[in-house]
Amino acid sequence: MPLNFVLFLGALLFCAGLYTVITKKNTIMVLVGVELMLNAANVNLVAFSRFDAVGIQGQVFALFVITVAAAEAAIGLALVVKVYQHFQTANIDEINELKG
């Protein structure tokens, strides 16, 4: 399978994630978009690891990213829940004040 295909998939995923981040009003959907973009990066990392001399570096990085993404998702969701509790909304446009 040529590398281009995988890169196209990564790009597609990234664009989808970016689109979600840009357009969705719901905070959770934005988080989902962020996850998509991270995974697009993971796809690229795994794809490039084939050309690596050691052959494993890209995959290890992808694992790290997944772990960090999981943590990020957890904290992000917790924040979202807290924000929702406070503002009674998860709409990203309305949460424009730092002061609670």
Added chain:
Amino acid sequence: MIDLHEILTFNSSPFMYLVLALMAVPLFSFFTTGLFGKKAPLWASFLLLLNTGLAVYLLLTNIHAELQNFRGQWFQLGNISITLNIMVDELMLIMSVIVNFISLLVHVFSMEYMKHDKRLSLYYRYLGLFTFSMMGIVLFYDLLLMFVFWELVGLSSFLLIGFWFEKKSASLAANKAFIMNRIGDAGFITGLMILFTQFQSFDLEAIKTLMLLSEIEDGNWIVHFMNNGEQVFNSIDGRWLSAAGIALFCGAVGKSAQFPLQIWLPDAMEGPTPVSALIHAATMVAAGVFMLARIFVILDAQALEVVAIVGAVTAFMAAIAALSQFDIKKVLAYSTISQLGYMVLAMGIGAYSAGLFHLITHAFFKAGLFLSAGIIIHQLHALEDKDVSFDPQDMRVMGGLRKHMPKTFFAFLFCALALAGLPGFSGFLSKDAILLNLSAWTDHKGGGFYIPEVLAFATVIFTAFYTFRMIFLVFFGEFRLPSLIQDAKLKALPKDGNAKLMVPALLLGALSLSLWFGFTLEAEGSWLYHLIETPVFLVPVSYAATSLIDIPERYFEALHTIIPAVSIGFAFIGFVLAYLAYKPGAKLEKAFVNRREPVGPLGQISFYHWYQDSLYTKIILPFILLLSRCLAWFDAQIIDRFLDGLAKLAVVLGHVTKWFDKYFVDGLVNLTATTSGKVGQLTRSIQSGKVQTFVVMSFVFLLLILLLLMF
């Protein structure tokens, strides 16, 4: 080289206090008389009697004594010491007797004359002030001090002329007298400036000594002496020497009522008549002549010529003016001016003794005339009541008073004959001496200098004319008042006054006889004439006038017989003319009574005193006032406006800068602000505060950067 300090030695002695008492007693009178209320006249007269006694005592004891002087320092100006100097010489002794004596008579006379006045004690205080100041002039042998008292005499004259200040004419006359004197005094001060610059002293002794030492070199007036151990070398243009004399003479012109400042004296008759006798006839107006005598030796030929001409012109002009007056005091006033003109003329021709002799005789007979006139005025005034009102000084209401007031008539007549210069009376001696010297002077000088002589001799005729005119109008014929007041009835006829009025007048009448001055028909034979010796001129030779002493005797020889004859003849002509014109029932006498003022151009010129007064009050004075208004206008409208305008300009400029500030400077600032605002507006849309927009932006910019990196 002479040191000024050697001349100006300070000295004093107990005798000095006696001399100073001559001044101190009248001053004391000035301060204390006010305390005595109704008794003020007695107190003041008592003090004056003391002073007269003192003056006589000093005269008798010191007349032949050596000259004594007392000098002290008044103040020090820088290194120069300004001194006070009192000189006991014949002139001072004689003058102090005359001043005190006449002042005493006037004090006594005024007791009656002024007794109804509500400010009587003030009047006596003023008399005290006057006597004090006059004594100051007489005592001080020092030009500065003389000037000080000179002005104070002017002040007392001002106060006494304006004594009845409720009358507008009196207050105006007082002002006129003071201001006219001030004009002369400005000249006096100029003289002081010149002499002080040259000699660094006002002390007459120093001035005379240094004057003798000064020289004329290349037209420069040079003097060289020591002062304070420093050599003083003063050199100014020689013309200042003449100028100094003329400037000092200006002072005399003012005080002694000489042309062109003489117009104040007739107006000064607004004062009480005794005051006119004392101040405006006998003493103060003679101060100018006295001052000329003091500075006589430092006058140069040119200054003396000016003095002589002014004197002659004054004598003539005033004699003309006296011809046609109605007011008896005005006649006497013009006659005083005329006689003062003689004295000044005498000084000018160098006839020092004759001038002073005339001053002394004139003091007696003119004071006598004024006091006699005062009696007439006083007695006529007593006839006035609410129905009858007239001017008691107007000769038109008089006439025939010889019968009603015989004693007054004699007092008046004696004095008048002295004035007219008839032999046997004092005036003859002194006037003759002047005329004699004048003729010698004219002969010697030649050229145009016969004019003073002509004027002086013409004046003799006029003097006799107006004197006898006055006598005829006042004392002869019928008493005209009853016919003038028509229906109203006089309560009484006028009569001689009481002793207080009569004694002074008669005394002065008696003193008008020449026998007191020596049994002689010539001044040369008088003891007084010899007492006052003509001094020699001290000015540098090239500037000095020829002293009469130096005129060869041959000039005089013929004159000794001719001049008395001519003068008696002229006086007689005057008498005859007056008799023809004004004898009772004569044509002019009748016309005189009915006229309001003399007719014809000559009469008018005489009556209005050559229109000199009109020239001053109608032309010069309005001109000065106009000028002063113009200047005030200039000050308020131009200078003040200009400076105000500058301030306004600043305000206008302020408004301009305000506009500039508001629309230009502020506009620029605003422009910057709005521009940045607009830019902000433009960029604000990006700064929406929406996270997603930021993401898009960052993504776009990331892409851009990537593209930039790629190519």
Added chain:
Amino acid sequence: MAHLLSFIVFIPLVGGLLVLLTPKTYEYLYKVVTLSSLGLTLLLSIYLVAGFDTGLQEAINTEQQLQFAEKADWFSFSLGSLGEISVDYFLGVDGINVTMLVLAALVLFIGAISSWNIKKHQKGYFGLYLLLSTSVLGCFVALDFFLFYLFFEFMLLPMYFLIGIWGGPRKEYAAIKFFLYTLVGSVFILIVMIGLYNSVYDPLKTAEAANLSVSGMNTEQIIEAVQQQVESGAIAKEDLVKSFNMLHMANDANYIPGSFLDKAGLSTVFGQPARWIAFLALLIGFAIKLPSFPFHTWLPDAHVEAPTPISVVLAGILLKIGGYGIIRTAYAMFPDGAYHYAWLIGFVGIFSIIYGAMNALAQKDLKKLIAYSSVSHMGFVLLGLSAMTVEGISGAMYQMFSHGLISAMLFLLVGVLYDRTHDRMIENYGGLASQLPKFTVFVTIAFFASLGLPGFSGFVAELTVFIGAFKSEATNGAIPFWMPIVGTLGLILGAGYYLWTLQRMFMGKFWVKDKHWLSTLKDLELREYIMLVPLVALTLLFGIYPALLFDLINASVISFVDHISPLAK
């Protein structure tokens, strides 16, 4: 008594503070405090005169000639390479200002008595009056130009309010006019002051700053050494201590070589030597205060609007600061300029004399008449100064003193009349002599004193000015002969306007314009006697015994003339 001058100057200020601290319920205390503090000042200044050594004859630009001097460093700061500025608290009297100090103390005291019937805002009035007193007194004794200028400027503030609040109908106009005129004058003075401190150094302080070895030398030797070294350039520019000391400024040797106002006079302004221009600027600055033609128009307005005591102080002392300033600064510092412009000064002097007198002749308001007569009399000061002779300078100083007494008297007398009728128009009165005989006596005395009758101080002053001015051409050639001769016209005109006024207002039949005045026109009362009698007595005293004043000033005037006239002949 140490610090006598400081006491004299600052006692009124302390009094002023006391007035401000006194609550309004004790209003009567204001007058008591004012009067007692000014009375104390007067007593102290008389004590000072009593202790004044009249025989002290020293050069006018040295500190040895000063008496009761007080000197302390006030502040100083470094100007880097330009050296250092040092300002001193420096007070002292010599023959030039001692008479002015006494005059000021006297007139201020009498002004305080005449303030008795001020009703409006007493606290403010007396507070400001005392502040004014301090600045006036300070101005006369300050010998540091900075300090002098400070006092000089400080006068404006109280004066502005005293005219502007307690004045007549057009008080605001008059106050602002006075303020602006004087301020313009101050600007000229300030410019010269800046020029001067750039050019003058203090030799003693410079010696200290430059670490000269001065052991075994006395003060004069040190000064000489420093002056020599500065001349030769041995002392670096940054070591020079610039000075505001007026006595140093009056000494040519203290000018930094090559500086703007250097004695060599190489700098030019508008093509004229800078020293001449500096002289002219000082002259104009003080001539406005004097005031002389053509800067005099503030005076009539200020006088007409000012309340009586302020008129008294204004005419009595403030004008003298102009004359004193010209002597102390312009003449002492730039004698070359004085000699060069002598003709101009003399001409302005006689012009002021005659112009002021002519204007007085045309005035309808009595106070304006007296204001213009002040202009005329101050002309004598200029005439005397322009002569540059001992007599001329003495005369100018005598005239200032004498005019202080006489004008105070005149304005008090106008105040007396104004208090009674609130009208000062000459034409509205006639024959007052019969209604107010005592008042008339005082008016007559004041008028005659002012027109220069012998026996009063004005005569001595005018005579001295005249003989001094006339002497000038014969000795130093500063002004020509004709000037004093023309000036005598002022004597005649003076007699003219005073006597005419006397005749119109006081002689003739009694008549007043308004019937209501009949009840208010009362003769003098005790308080007015207390003010007038001392003034009359002093005018007479100084007229009869001028030695009293001349002895105080003679020594200083001689050294002053020695100082200013090396150019002459």
